[in-house]
Amino acid sequence: MRLVLLLLVLIIPRLALAEANVLVIHSYHQGMQWTDAQQAGLEAAVRSESVRLQVDYMDSKRYQSPWYLDQLVDLYRAKLSSEQFDAVLVTDDNALWLVNQLSDEIGPTPVLMSGINTYKPAKHANLTRVGGVLEANDISANINLIQTIQPDVRQYYFITDHTATGRELWQDAQRHLSQHPELDYTYLSPQSFADLFEAVSLLPPHSAIVFLSYFVDGNGVYMPSRELMQTLTRKASAPVYVSYRFLLEGGALGGVVSRGYDQGMMLGQLLKRVLNAADTDYPVFLNSPRQVMFNYPALQRWKVTVDREQALLVNQPLSWFDKYAGQVRLFSLVLAVMLSVILLLIVIIRRLRRSERKLTQSRTMFEGVFDQSFQFIAILHPNGQLQSANLALQDLLGRSVIKYDRPFWDWGCWERTSTEQLKQSFLSATCSQLVRFETGINSSEDGTRILDISIKPLPHTDGVEGQLLLEARDVTSRHHMEEKLREREISYRLLYEQQPVILLAINQHGRIQSVNQFATELLGYSKREMLGHKVTDFYLDDEDIPQHFISAHQGKDDQNVWRRQLRYTSASGKAVWIRETIRSSLSQHQLLLVGEDITSTRELEAKLEYQANHDYLTSLFNRSYFERQLEVSLSEARDKGARHAMLYLDLDQFKVINDTAGHEAGDEALKQVAWLLRGIMPHKATLARLGGDEFAIILSHCEVEGALRLGAEILHLLEESEFYWQNTRFSLSASIGIRLIDNTAGSPQQVHAQADTACYAAKDEGRNRLHLYRPDDEELQRREREMAYVNHIRRALDEQRFELYAQAIAPLATASTGHHYEILIRMRSSDGAMIPPGLFMPAAERYNLAHLIDRYVVNAVLLWLEAHPEAVAPLKLCSVNLSGQSMGNPDFVDFLLTRIGQSSVPASKLCLEITETAAIGNMSEAIELFTRLKGLGCLISLDDFGAGLSSFGYLKRLPVDLIKIDGMFVRDIADDEVDFAMVKAINDLAKKMGKQTVAEFVENEAILRRLEQLGVDYAQGYQFGKPMPLARLVESLNLSPATEAIL
Structure with missing residues (x-):
């Protein structure tokens, strides 16, 4: 039982590892020494573990554009979305950046890294499980090494390229150099390799070069590391120190270096630990080893002496015995073996001679004809039956198709029209003729293919009847390509003919050599009527092709382009405006003329120019x-x-x-x-x-x-x-x-x-x-005083001497609550006196300054409300007057819409007020502006309504919300029945149209009672208070609930 458990403990991790699917992403390309060394170390570390490595190369050293990197992100996003990996290994910074961008697709998959320059946790901020081998690129160690072996060095030169890697290495070097303020160093990062080689060749004595990175110059040109280092060290006038082992092979002197193979080996060992769940806490990092190494030929060149016990020398020449010790031992062993083999061969050769003739025939047939050829080959009997076929032909036709008991043209795999051709070709070949032709065949795997077949008789041999050799090549791709070329030629011809521009090929004398269909249709001439004629024959005006352009063309200046606009004449005599572009074509004897029909554009320009200078009504x-x-x-x-x-x-x-x-x-x-x-x-x-x-x-x-x-x-x-x-x-x-x-x-x-x-x-x-x-006219003097106000207005605008006043508006027939007031404007003179608008607004209107005042008012009101949010909350309606002049000013309209749209003040609390006269006088502009303001949520008020007899006719066209009844009707409403009837008519009409009404000049209680009787919505006048500064009015409304109830 204990033995079984021990076997399970040993086998289960190995089985788990054998099932591991690992993605390896290298930042650079295969063939770069650093990358290949890391891959070799990685493979050596996991070779015995049967880990399946999917190795990809980003090739970002040679291709570094943002577009290329974005394409890689999209590619790997698709790859990671469709395939699962047990771990992802990345080498160098660009690969780490790539997987960091794909953190959502990576998820909890462990990510292990190596070769990272100036490691920072921010480089994998989006990843959750990371680890790797950290690269300690310590510039101070190399500086100390230089000072030890070359104490007479006075000037240090640091070389990096313009890539992200180069910039990071230099930033890291600067941090180390800041610890050595006594060092005199120079930073080299020239634009091109030529500039670099020239710079290092001119260095003064007692200098040392520290090479950090320069594989891609400022022009985006890439140079392999070995070629770069060989050229650099050959041209340099000072020894070159490096931080990577592979650069020593190019001729660098030496340095405290790290090896890509060691980092790859450590990365593979860390991978095995992660896959075996040996490390569960992340991040997991190992430090890569560094070693002092020198290149022996470079030491000899620069006459530098080092302690061989403390450093490793590479490329050091060996003694003869050491150099050939292995060969000597091998030669001795081979000699002993050969003596034994010779004795054995003597016995075997006797046996081989007996079958030498048969083996020669077999070798000639099978090695020379069949299995070594990629073509389809068959040996045919004189009656057409197959005697032998190579594997390529068998795979093409399928073994079930090949029949040995009938002639090959009766196999049934050929196209119907090919059977007789094959038979006749075979009969011709039997007469010692080489026959070659093309025919179609039905392949067992790829459908119909086109074969280039040749049949010829084979040389006669003893005991063998006259056989024939059939060779065939698959030319299907060539046929498809030829067909596509024919289709493309037809397509290009159609494209040339149907292009919606004039296309002419003209010679150096200006004569037309080819013309497309669009040109003939546009101008009304046939091709025969245009070919051979000078293109200037079709100009309406006396124009010519510039002589200097023709001279430049004859001088083969392919970049010379001539553009102009001129009129052609059509067959019907109509002028056609053409935007003409002439440039050299691929032919040295032709110019290409491209003409775009701009007749409608020129007509529109003329129309717009006319409209810009003429009155639309009277012309x-x-x-x-x-x-x-x-x-x-x-x-x-x-x-x-x-x-x-x-x-x-x-x-x-x-x-x-x-x-x-x-x-x-x-x-x-x-x-x-x-x-x-x-x-x-x-x-x-x-x-x-x-x-x-x-x-x-x-x-x-x-x-x-x-x-x-x-x-x-x-x-x-x-x-x-x-x-x-x-x-x-x-x-x-x-x-x-x-x-x-x-x-x-x-x-x-x-x-x-x-x-x-x-x-x-x-x-x-x-x-x-x-x-x-x-x-001396008195009227002139009055006007001049008015003009004086123009200057006052301009100075007041510059010095911000306009002040915001406001007058309350009282709700009458509506249950509206909150603050209602109209914004008014006052101008303070330079001596502090307050000037009412009745003195300066006529001058502003007459001399086109009203839109500047309106701009000031709108901005000042919004700024004040934005700075006093406590005043915005109870605000129901804030009415701002606009002049008719402002409504017609495009710049002011753009400012107004932008300012309201960007303001934090709700647009629904703002009401833009304009006089009826100004609105009717600029009806189209008024409708457009009102519509755009209402789109923002603003209310629109029509001021001084009723002054014109046509007011009612225009009211239904204007998108307004409130109507301000002209004060000349309201002022005498308590005593004049005609005014009363007029106000009643305006109010009734407004209500039927869904609009609210405001009565101006409400100066006493009698007028107020009459307005309440009519059902007017709002009232404004001295009855409710005189105009006062905006801040004071809002304060009074907040402090007086009674007043707010009335208002």
């Missing part, structure tokens, strides 16, 4: 184009002394048409006015629609009299014209302001403002007038 120039022309005119006036004139035209009472007949009628009226103005414009005049009912004209090289004359002509033309809409007649008139553009003119904004001022002066004079700008 006149737009504001942007006009302002650019105004800048040009001002530059000419300043630089050349030219005199121009600007006419600013504003239609009188145009709002009557919009309010009476609707905006569609207003649009038609604007088109008619544009048509009338265009008809009387001078040749060099620039006529533009600035927006709404405003037009502007620049008269080039014009004096005062000419400007006044054109202005009077315009007034007369409009006065004599009438506009009819649905049987309603409307009269047309305008007010015109004129500003001369001369050396007195300032900036474009000033000229525009001064012309605008003159226009308003004309309106004040009774409309249908023109007014010439003069510096």
Whole structure:
């Protein structure tokens, strides 16, 4: 019984080990000395244990791109997902990195490592069960060794490459070098091997080289270690010290080295312990041994003396006896054996001579023909029957197919059409002719194959009838390849013909030598009409192939490419825009022209350019184009002394048409006015629609009299014209302001403002007038004061002198609770005085600064709310006013949407408020902006609603949530029944459309009672409190529950 238990104890671990499946991943490639040494040591350690090793090589020394490593990760992820291993062995850093990335697939499988540079636990942070052989790459030991054997060394040179391994080795070396501040060292990591070899060849005397790693240069070129070290030591002007044993074979002097074989052996021993469950606590690490070794030829070269008892010398020449001792012993043994064998051979030779003739025939037949050939071979009888076939032919046909009792062409394995051909070919071969042909055969394993068969007669021998030799080669792959080439040629031809671009091959004279089908279809010519003609014959414009390009082509500059866009003419005479690319082809006598049809793109560009410069309604120039022309005119006036004139035209009472007949009628009226103005414009005049009912004209090289004359002509033309809409007649008139553009003119904004001022002066004079700008006009002075506010506004924005005020909004007919208020803005002057918006906002609106104020307000409100979360919680509605100008500013719109979207303040608590007039005047922009804001969760309020007669018509198109009834109706609602009826109508319509209403200018209790009677949702005005700083209003709302209940 004890014997049985002992056997079980010895056998069970060995059986378990025999079943072990171990994956070995080497970071580098097979053939690299370090990697091969580790593999050899590993195999030696587990050879007796029957461990099955699956060995893979990453080859990451020669291929180090991130893409390559990512592909390896995907490959091994699939491998580890489909196959289980009892352990995974990795050598060097890249393999450890790979399995660390695959920690999910590795799971609890033990991972053992060796050859790791500067070991750190972080390198296997994702793995749970790790162990291995640690490599102690101690630079200090090599430095001490150098100082011992070469005390006169003054300069140390450390060499590493640009790989991750090189960088880690250098970082480790720096840590050791920091302990030797007295050392004078230089770090070498050149870009290429040539640079490295040149650098080491120029080292000064008393130097030493410490080679860490340089197998891949900065250009990604890999050099085998032996070749590298041999070249390095041959060119170096100083001895080379290394840390690895295999590098000594290349000519290095020596060093404190570790051997890959030792690390592999220790890794295999550790593997056996892990598989036998000898180690259950992880991590498990062993330290690799290091030994002082020197290369004897290198010692002789550099005349270095070492203590042979304390170091191991390699490549040391042996004495003659030591060198040939084994051969001498072997020779003696062989000599004794040979004497015995000679005696035995004398007896055997006598017997062998008797069968020498028969053996010669057999050897000739079987060794020379059959079993040594990869071809299909058969020996045939003169009647066609098979006498012998080699194994290759038997495997091809199958033993059941081969028949010895009938001619081979009757075996039934040939294609139907081949039987007669085989028979005739055999008969021809019997007449001492070599016959060769191809035919198909049905293989027992691979289906139909194509064979290249030759039949020829064999030389006659004594006693043997005339036999024939059949040889066949499998050419199926060649046939398939030829078929694929034919198909590919057809495919390429179809691809060439059907490519959706023009493809032309032209010679150095520009004549077309080939053309694809797409080119003929696009241009409407046949191939015959295009071939032989110059490609320039099909250009619409006078263009040519640049001579310098043809010269470069003749000089074989394959990188020369010419690109341009030009027009071709089609057979129908239509212009076709082509983006043309010309470059050299593989032929030295041809150029390849590729043309892409960009007609639709050019048409779209022209359309977009037209739309960018023209008003969509009237087709006149737009504001942007006009302002650019105004800048040009001002530059000419300043630089050349030219005199121009600007006419600013504003239609009188145009709002009557919009309010009476609707905006569609207003649009038609604007088109008619544009048509009338265009008809009387001078040749060099620039006529533009600035927006709404405003037009502007620049008269080039014009004096005062000419400007006044054109202005009077315009007034007369409009006065004599009438506009009819649905049987309603409307009269047309305008007010015109004129500003001369001369050396007195300032900036474009000033000229525009001064012309605008003159226009308003004309309106004040009774409309249908023109007014010439003069510096001493009182109206001008007022406008200039307004412009002064522009500068104040800009400085206030720069110095952040705008302050947030707020006014409470009170819920009336709704049960809404929480804080409701509207954000207002005040500007503090430089001396500390507070300026109300009524003084600076008109200037901001007129001079395009309103969007900057709105940007400031939106950002300031969100910043304040984000900094006061206690104010956000009770907040129900925070209303922020936006100007119509801001709504049309793309930069502001992007800022607004981004700022609200990124803010921590809930968008549902924000309400963006814009006047009805601004919304209707920019209807499409308003609808788009309101829709995007509502998409974020914001509420939309329409301010000053009811001011226009067409308000109700536009309301159903605007996606708004609240309607602010214009204060001019609310102010007198307690006394004026007409205003009361108007407010009631607006409120009723809003309720039917699902919108809430807010009444402005609620200044007393009587107005409040009337609003409650109508069911208005919210009220705002002095009845509930005057505007005050935002922080103070929120504080008062928090401290006064009574007020909050009212509000």
